[in-house]
Amino acid sequence: MQPHIRSKACKNTGFGPPLAAWRISRQHARAIALRFHDMTIWQRPAEPAVIEARFKDSLPGLFGIRILEVGPDFIRAEMPVDHRHVQPFGILHGGASVVLAETLGSIASSLTLPQTQRAVGLEINANHVAAVQHGQAVKALCRPLHLGRTTQVWQTEIHRADGRLACVSRLTTAVIERRD
Secondary structure, three states: OOOOOOOOOOOOOOOOOOHHHHOOOHHHHHHHHHHOOOOOOOOOOOOHHHHHHHHOOOHHHHOOOEEEEEOOOOEEEEEEOOOOOEOOOOEEOHHHHHHHHHHHHHHHHHHOOOOOEEEEEEEEEEEEOOOOEOOOEEEEEEEEEEEOOOEEEEEEEEEOOOOOEEEEEEEEEEEEEOOO
């Protein structure tokens, strides 16, 4: 039996039931959200202190990147803007923003995988839309755009202290089997 189509605007796409069959009430959507609100995308331990300890002696640690929060589907971090991060004009170097974005995206990608797999970077891009002055700090929020079987795409938004968007970056990772 085919579901009832509510209006002429709901046409069958040829790929399954008519679009109207996929509509659910707001009440039902809220019930689903409440039932699954504790669900997370992480498959590995995601404690900020553990993550920071892992990279303390590498570039993210040297840049002073701090993981502030690991939510059910996001990672929030902070990075100071001091002599390590600025270009000759006294503003945040674009490469430092990319280090922050790639750090968060790579960590996030790895946390979504079982121990038998790992994530490696394929491509990263960044759009720098506002300058950040020396002496400030930036906060970053990293969320998935795509979590596939063989690739993942993560978007990181970096904001200045006043809340203005300074940089938006997208990282694509490949999911591969571990060989160690």
